Amino acid sequence: LISVKASKEDIVPAGGEKDEDSLKEEPWETALKTTVVEMEVGEFQGHRVSMWDLLHSRYIPEENRKELLELYQAGELTLEQVKTVVTTIVTKAEAARAEQLANANSLRAETVVAEAEHIHLQED
Numbered sequence: 001l002i003s004v005k006a007s008k009e010d011i012v013p014a015g016g017e018k019d020e021d022s023l024k025e026e027p028w029e030t031a032l033k034t035t036v037v038e039m040e041v042g043e044f045q046g047h048r049v050s051m052w053d054l055l056h057s058r059y060i061p062e063e064n065r066k067e068l069l070e071l072y073q074a075g076e077l078t079l080e081q082v083k084t085v086v087t088t089i090v091t092k093a094e095a096a097r098a099e100q101l102a103n104a105n106s107l108r109a110e111t112v113v114a115e116a117e118h119i120h121l122q123e124d
Helices: 027-034 051-055 062-073 079-123
Strands: 036-039 047-050
Touching: 027 047, 027 051, 027 062, 027 079, 036 051, 036 079, 047 051, 051 062, 051 079, 062 079
Parallel strands: none
Antiparallel strands: 036 047
């Protein structure tokens, strides 16, 4: 007969779940995850995206995200205000990126034209 002792780490609470408190979300977090917006720019174009995903996207710098979350948690910003700020940041960031791409493409085109003109002048 062999007996095995279980260590405290091996014991799982009834239902197979870990500590229930660690699984519960804060109401503000749930609100951000369930509030979705339809974005018309960037990688989110044509998709419904949760405010949570937008806040954690590459468009929102970490410092801004932390500040927005703190103000929202403190009740200084409403969910609607957070939504407005976040969608504005994403829209402006994507517009700036599109403008940079357009300028870069324009510069490349000008360089090609200048090189072609230079070659043409040398032939004459």
